[in-house]
Amino acid sequence: MPSAVLVAEPETTTREYLGRQLRDDGFDVLGASRRSEALDLAEQARPDLVLLAELDLCLCLRRGEPGRNWDRNVPIVLLAPSSDPVERVRALNRGADDVIARPFAYEELLARIRAVLRRTTVGLGEVLVAGD
Template sequence: MTATVLVVDDEAKLRGLLRDYLERDGYTVLEASDGRSALDLAAASHPDLVVLDLGLPGLPGEEVARLLRKAGNVPIVMLTAKASENDRVMGLRLGADDYVVKPFSPRELVARVEAVLRRTRGSRAETEEPVSYGKGRLHIDTERREVRAGGQPVELTRTEFDLLAALTSRPGRAWTRMELVGRVQGHTFEAYERTIDVHVKNLRRKLADTPPSTVIITVPGVGYKLGVEKDVDRDA
């Protein structure tokens, strides 16, 4: 499955270059030119990783990193023109998962993004347990790829399971059809966006999520979101 990367840099040319290379490798890319808009975009879109330039106008990149860390555990790859050991140590202490010094190779940055995501996702998978939602109404075990709805096992196709896993990864987060296509099929061609509607229809039927749907909610003009909250206690 692909990931969404937020690129934060005040140089439009550099952002465009990184977008080209990241999208070429299948990533969905969001852009911000300053710290404030980056924080707003991160809060609204919940990217899987942030590429953050420290030399930002207005709100410094260091403060952006601190606030991102305060809000959650999104992986951060820092960009900077400062190459000293002390600067690298400071960046890592701010919560960076990696630190890239300008000038750099875009291919190297994409490789570092991939490595950070692989590392962070791998550590999560090792401790991932089955999770229930909506007071036990929906139960999903991503390791075994098993789903239960209302206590009954549900047989899903690979695409249907990946779609549900994407939605449950961030309950309440509104996903665009384009993002969901990237998550379940590994590409984001517009021609395939509407196939998500078909998969959602089938998924709702199998989950007995009849209209008006309460598990998979349609977000008008955007896409879909999971409408049930994760239960406080994880299943054993």
């Protein structure tokens, strides 16, 4: 079953480009242009990973909101507006699992998405038996 990726990106061109590329690479893609739409999709669709452009949305997904219910541990990859290391560290400290600066190479972004998914889905469905 393909992994579902929520692309929360206000810029239409970038959102559509990422959607096409990720679909071509075997992902189910959900697109959101607004924060409220992204939160609704995170709650209703339960994506396997969220690719987003806003640190505030990352914080919201991690902390939750009263009356809302989504997986607060969903993997998050942030598309940072710059390559400033201070900003990237801040994003990681605030809940992003990975950060990639704009402009980005799609191949690198894809590799990072796959790596995050690999780390977060290891062991799902496996049974570990200890003892007799």
